[in-house]
Amino acid sequence: MTWCRLVSSRITNRYPIASIATSTFALMSSPQFARAAAAMSSTSIPSRPFPYQKGAVLELSDLADTISAAEDQRQEAYETSRKIQQSQVQALMTLELDEAASKEAEVKLQELVLSSVAATADRNPREANLSYRLEEFCCFKAFNCFLETGRLLPPSRCEFATDEEYLAGACMGLAQDLQRYGMGRATVRDVNSVTIARDLVSDIMDELLQFDFRNGPLRRKYDGTKYALKTLETLLYELSVTGSTVNGDEPDAKRICLEPLVPKDELEALRKRMEHRDELRETLIKKCRDGQKAAKQSIFALHRGDRQKATQLLNQCEMCITNDLLPITQEEPPLRSSGSFTSVLEEYAEAKLFHVWLYGKVDDQEAPAGEILAPNDFSIEIKPEEYLGGLCDLTGEVGRYAVQRGTARDTDGVKLCLKTNGSIQSALQMIGRLPVGINKKMDQLRRSVEKLERMLYEMSLTEAAGGRAMATGAAESATMDES
DSSP: OHHHHHHHHHHHHHOHHHHHHHHHHHHHTSHHHHHHHHHHHHHHSOOOOOOOSOSOOOOOHHHHHHHHHHHHHHHHHHHHHHHHHHHHHHHHHHHTTOHHHHHHHHHHHHHHHHHHSOSSOOSSOOSTTHHHHHHHHHHHHHHHHHHHHSSOOOGGGOTTSOHHHHIIIIIIIHHHHHHHHHHHHHHTTOHHHHHHHHHHHHHHHHHHTTSOOOSSHHHHHHHHHHHHHHHHHHHHHHHHHTTOOGGGSOTTOOOOOSSOSSOHHHHHHHHHHHHHHHHHHHHHHHHHHHHHHHHHHHHHHHHHTOHHHHHHHHHHHHHIIIIIIHHHHHHSGGGGGSHHHHHHHHHHHHHHHHHHHHHTTTTOOSSOOOOOOOGGGSSSOOOHHHHHHHHHHHHHHHHHHHHHHHHTTOHHHHHHHHHHHHHHHHHHHHSSSOOTTHHHHHHHHHHHHHHHHHHHHHHHHHHHTTSOOOOOHHHHHHHHHHO
């Protein structure tokens, strides 16, 4: 040991840097340095994230399964639609080549269609774009009927199609096909065939003039029928100028038929059915305003703390939906998916969710209960997209309530609001495929959660400053977002 110290002393005298290294090594080996290093290492490791969301996340797994099953069914309908389209294209290709092959292709196409939809159409909306495929099939059958008889296919021979599909395909779609057909026959100077096509389109137009089409697909196709008739009349005029006439005599003679070219009685019955549906639609729209107004006013009453008025208005909205609206949608199922009715159900879901969140399911809580209803907890059946729409809108009402609690310096109330919105956000993110329209509301939900986090931070600054309000960058940013 004495020899080692002697060597170390000589090295230190000759090399000062070695002296520093020796002293540093001795310092690091001391117990005091070990304790100081342990203390520094504990402060250099960050803490866990702040627990904004304490407790369980909102459980929506059953709703996610329902949405996934509906999407799978929709994709199957698209696949069926593609098969029908391919079969119909093949049938149209054989129509111009071989009459026997055309008949065989038509039989195969009809078997495929009837295996995909009911033989007698009901009023329930079709999945995916199957309605368009049936319109095209009606048009195909109507064109074959024209080639065989020169007349319009009656609705009684299209029982698989709805009234709207029949009008769009067998009437308006046929007019477009006859326009192309007339052009082809005019190319070979077949004035007689062009005249028959013109007469049929003219009679179809006369019948369609009796209908009152509102803005929509039928109205646009109806406008196309007018242009198809004009095109056929122009073709006949141009043929007459070049000396081509029917049977070589009168240039603009209209063919006289003992029987009408269109089934007037059946079309009149169809028109009356559509008029009745339009009346139901107008009634639904008017009554939807009452239900939606009651739901909105119920939410306003909840913010004012008027529980009795809010409960009364919410019950009024439920009665409007149950007694006035649902019977109309049961009589005319397509109105179930109308924008007016779905808006009422979303507003009702939002009001009901907010009411239960404040006062609980049994309406006996004085402080916010923080409960969120599941889709099957509603007394009225609502679709997944309507429930999710109301759930997303609930976060906006919770955010407004959080502002009230923040003004009253209620930190626990703001934490509950933040927990609710954060739980809803996490639950929606865990759903694989959200319905169309809900994704647009996700950005609003994310911004709502961020604003509540800023609010909670600013309240902590106020408490740390002894109750004095402090201007922060987060407060300024939140103010700009509100404006």
